[in-house]
Structure formats: C-alpha cells, structure tokens
Amino acid sequence: xxxxxxxxxxxxxxxxxxxxxxxxxxxxxxxxxxxxxxxxxxxxxxxxxxxxxxxxxxxxxxxxxxxxxxxxxxxxxxxxxxxxxxxxxxxxxxxxxxxxxxxxxxxxxxxxxxxxxxxxxxxxxxxxxxxxxxxxxxxxxxxxxxxxxxxxxxxxxxxxxxxxxxxxxxxxxxxxxxxxxxxxxxxxxxxxxxxxxxxxxxxxxxxxxxxxxxxxxxxxxxxxxxxxxxxxxxxxxxxxxxxxxxxxxxxxxxxxxxxxxxxxxxxxx
Ligand SMILES: Cc1cc2nc3c(=O)[nH]c(=O)nc-3n(C[C@H](O)[C@H](O)[C@H](O)COP(=O)(O)O)c2cc1C
Numbered sequence: 001x002x003x004x005x006x007x008x009x010x011x012x013x014x015x016x017x018x019x020x021x022x023x024x025x026x027x028x029x030x031x032x033x034x035x036x037x038x039x040x041x042x043x044x045x046x047x048x049x050x051x052x053x054x055x056x057x058x059x060x061x062x063x064x065x066x067x068x069x070x071x072x073x074x075x076x077x078x079x080x081x082x083x084x085x086x087x088x089x090x091x092x093x094x095x096x097x098x099x100x101x102x103x104x105x106x107x108x109x110x111x112x113x114x115x116x117x118x119x120x121x122x123x124x125x126x127x128x129x130x131x132x133x134x135x136x137x138x139x140x141x142x143x144x145x146x147x148x149x150x151x152x153x154x155x156x157x158x159x160x161x162x163x164x165x166x167x168x169x170x171x172x173x174x175x176x177x178x179x180x181x182x183x184x185x186x187x188x189x190x191x192x193x194x195x196x197x198x199x200x201x202x203x204x205x206x207x208x209x210x211x212x213x214x215x216x217x218x219x220x221x222x223x224x225x226x227x228x229x230x231x232x233x234x235x236x237x238x239x240x241x242x243x244x245x246x247x248x249x250x251x252x253x254x255x256x257x258x259x260x261x262x263x264x265x266x267x268x269x
Contacts, residue, residue, distance in 0.1 A: 004156050004157065005155075005156050007152070007156075010152045010155045010156045011152065013155055014151055014152060014155050016098075016101075016162040016163075017160030017161060017162055017195040018101040018102060018104060018105035018162050018191075019101070019104060019105070019108070019195065020108075020111060020112040020113065020160065020191060020192075020193035020194065020195060021193060021194040021195070022111060022113060022193075023113065023193065023194045024113050025113045025114050025159065025192055025193060025194075029157055029159070030053060030114065030192075032153065032157065033116075033150055033153045033154055033157065033192070034051050034053075034150070036149045036150060036152070036153035037049060037051065037118070037146040037147070037149050037150040037153075038146065039149060040145035040146035040148070040149045041142075041145050042142035042143075042145070042146070043138060043139075043141065043142045044126075046123055046126075046142055048120050048121050048122075048123060048139075048142050048143060049118060049119070049120060049142075049143050049146045050118075050119040050120070050121055050184065051116060051117070051118060051119070052116070052117040052119060052178060052180070053114055053115075053116055054114070054115040054116070054117065054178070055113065055114055055115075057110070059115075059177070059178065060109070060110035060112070060115050061110045062174070062177050063109065063110070063115055063167060063174055063177075063189070064106075064108075064109040064110035066167060066169070066170035066173055066174055067106055067109050067164070067166055067167050067170075067189070068106045068107065068109070069169070069170065070166040070167065070168075070169035070170060071102065071103065071105075071106035071166055072106075073169065074166060074169075075099065075102075075103065078099075105162070105164075105191070106166075109191055112191035112192060112193045113192070113193045114191070114192040114193060115189060115190070115191055115192075116150070116161075116189070116190040116191075116192055117174075117178070117180075117186050117188075117189055117190075118143060118146065118147050118150070118186075118187050118188045118189075118190065119180065119184050119185060119186050119187060120139065120140070120142070120143045120184065120185045120187050121183075121184055122183045122184070123139070140187060143187045143188075144187075144188075147163060147187070147188050147190070150190065151163060151190070154190075154192055158194075159192055159193060159194055159195065160192075160193065160194065160195030161190045161191060161192045161193075162190070162191065163188055163190060164188065164189045164190065164191070165187075165188060165189070166189075167186065167189045168186070171185075171186055174186065206243075207240050207241070207243040207244035207247060208243065208244075208247045210222075210224070210244060211244060211247045211248055211251060211253075214253075214256075215251070215253070220256065220268075221256055221257075221258055221268055222248075222256055222257050222258065223258050223259075223260060224241060224244055224257070224259060227240050227241040227244070227259075241259060244257065245257060245259070
C-alpha cells in the first residue's frame with residue numbers, strides 16, 4: 001500500500017517549511033521529485049528548466065552565506081518600511097512568526113540535506129512578434145509550474161521545502177561557484193529535507209505546544225492519546241511521545257504526564 005498522500009491533501013498541507021532535520025534525502029526520492037518537476041507545462045513545450053542538486057557541505061555553506069547576507073539586507077529593509085508604515089496590530093503576530101522562521105532558515109540553510117536550484121536556460125530560438133517587447137513574465141511562467149510540482153511532490157513524499165528567491169541578490173557569485181553559465185537564470189532555491197518540527201497537519205499540535213496547553217489549562221493530569229498511531233513524516237514513530245516527555249521533564253512536570261500502557265490499569269486520584 002502506498003503511504004503517499006493525494007493531490008488535494010498535498011495542496012492543503014503545503015506550507016513553507018523552514019526547519020529541517022539532517023537526515024539525508026535518498027537519491028531515489030530526489031529523482032522522483034525532479035521527475036514531478038519535468039511533468040509541468042511550459043511555453044511551446046520548451047522545458048527550459050534545469051535542476052542543480054547541491055548536497056556537498058562546502059557548496060551549501062557558500063550558498064547559505066550569500067543567502068544570509070541577502071536576508072540581513074531584506075530584514076533591515078522590512079524593519080525600516082514597518083517603522084514608516086506600521087502593519088495592523090492583528091498582523092504583527094503572524095508576521096513576527098514568519099520572520100523568526102525565515103531568519104532561522106537564513107542561519108541554518110546549509111543544514112538542509114539538499115539545496116535544489118531550479119534554473120532556466122535561455123531560449124534563443126523563440127520568435128518575437130514584431131514591435132512587441134518580450135515580457136519576462138512569459139519566460140518565468142515556463143518554470144514556476146515545475147517549481148510547484150516539485151513542492152507538491154516533496155510534500156506528498158512526507159518531506160518539507162520552501163520556495164525561496166533571496167539568493168538572487170548574490171546570484172552571480174553563486175553561478176560562478178557552481179559553474180553555471182552566465183546566461184542561465186537561477187530562478188528558485190529550494191531547501192529540501194525532513195521537516196522539523198512536525199507541524200504539517202492543519203490541526204496538529206506539536207508535543208511542546210501540548211505541554212504548554214496543559215500548563216495553560218492548569219490541569220492535574222495529561223494523558224497523551226493517539227501517539228504512535230500514524231507517522232507525519234520520516235520521524236521515528238515514538239518521537240512525538242519522547243519529545244513530550246522530554247519537554248515535560250525540562251519544565252519539571254514529568255510526574256503529571258501519564259503515558260498509558262496497553263493492558264495496564266491506571267487509577268487517577
Ligand atoms: C516568489 C516567491 C519567493 C519567495 N521567497 C522566499 C524567500 O526568499 N525566503 C523565504 O523564507 N520564503 C520565501 N517565500 C515563501 C513565502 O514567504 C511563503 O510562500 C508565504 O509566506 C506563504 O507561506 P505558507 O505557504 O506557509 O502559507 C517565497 C515565496 C514565493 C512565491
């Protein structure tokens with residue numbers, strides 16, 4: 001039986017994942033992911049996409065350093081813009097959460113097992129309609145369907161990714177380092193890996209959130225249910241409950257967590 005999810009579930013669960021576990025992404029999965037990209041439509045069936053899979057530590061570090069520099073500039077520009085034109089109060093929380101995750105990505109990008117550069121080769125053979133400017137939108141429109149297919153395939157296989165473009169600020173340096181010809185565009189940079197923490201499910205609570213909820217409620221006992229019954233990704237099936245216990249211990253409430261064992265009766269006082 002296949003453990004892959006359906007296309008609608010993949011679309012609904014497709015969120016920007018910016019924290020990755022170091023577990024390697026097997027070649028076999030990478031091929032499947034790239035093949036999904038090649039099934040996308042492209043103008044005149046030009047298939048102008050090219051994929052560069054960066055796995056080596058030095059290469060990833062080189063890209064991360066440039067990405068981080070770009071993020072710092074972008075974050076500063078955002079701060080200045082927000083100071084001039086403050087966002088509505090209700091948007092502050094979500095914006096801050098995203099900024100925190102994006103900053104963490106910039107710091108740890110190289111730790112994702114794979115950095116995938118989706119590139120676009122030029123089309124010298126494309127005819128232009130006389131007197132009309134050729135819009136770059138028409139060119140990029142032949143690559144982003146492939147990017148979206150890749151993101152969906154990544155999700156369907158239980159992995160995580162996020163579409164990023166900040167590397168473009170230092171694109172020339174990255175192209176030189178990877179030997180990418182000057183006329184080729186690096187359209188998107190996708191870190192790919194098993195996600196961390198496991199928060200794909202729309203209604204899912206992480207073990208640490210559950211401990212916080214328990215504390216907020218001031219309850220006497222916590223009895224975790226359903227742990228070990230399904231996997232969210234490639235994490236070991238007992239990982240959520242182990243994380244729950246570890247966080248409870250850290251907060252000094254481990255005795256209030258009651259993990260039931262099959263066939264064992266437990267009385268609550
Ligand atoms: C064209 C484009 C460029 C993006 N560039 C970046 C980026 O450089 N860094 C980043 O962390 N996220 C980037 N994102 C991800 C968006 O922030 C993300 O898709 C959006 O916040 C929605 O998040 P969600 O899918 O979790 O709802 C980009 C998304 C798109 C479509």
